[in-house]
Amino acid sequence: MFGFIRLILILLVVLTLAYGAVSLYSREVRRAKLKRRWKDKGLTGDRAAFIQRGLRQYDRSFRRKLILLVYIIPLGAIALLVYVINFM
Template identity: 75%
Template sequence: MFAFLRLSLLLLVGLTLVYGAVSLYSRERRRAKLKRRWTERGLTGDRRTFIQRGLKQYDHSLRRRLILLVYILPLTAIALVIYVVNFS
């Protein structure tokens, strides 16, 4: 039982690191896209506000929520393997 808890803790720590990295990468890609859009369209006004609004929209987007699959998919796969090995 102790080994299972230790494995679970290590898995959650690893998945949290992966989630953080993917989340930061995705957010930076969005920021770069907003900066590029600003320069391509030749917009006027406050560039910083434009980027902040775009990132606020990103925070509520489906893409941001899909990153949570980093947790869901591996844990579901492990649970499925445990179930198949023990009960079939």
């Protein structure tokens, strides 16, 4: 049992690192798209405020919440394997 708990803790650390990396990458991609949109449309005004507004919208978006699947899929797969091996 102790080995299983240690495995889960190590897995959570690795998944947290993966979540952080994917989250930062996704945010940078969104920032680049906002900069490109500003340039393509030839907008005037405060560019930094435009980007901050866009990133606030992104933080509340469903796409941002989908990154949580980094945790859900592997842990769900392990739970399913434990169930199938032990109870079927």
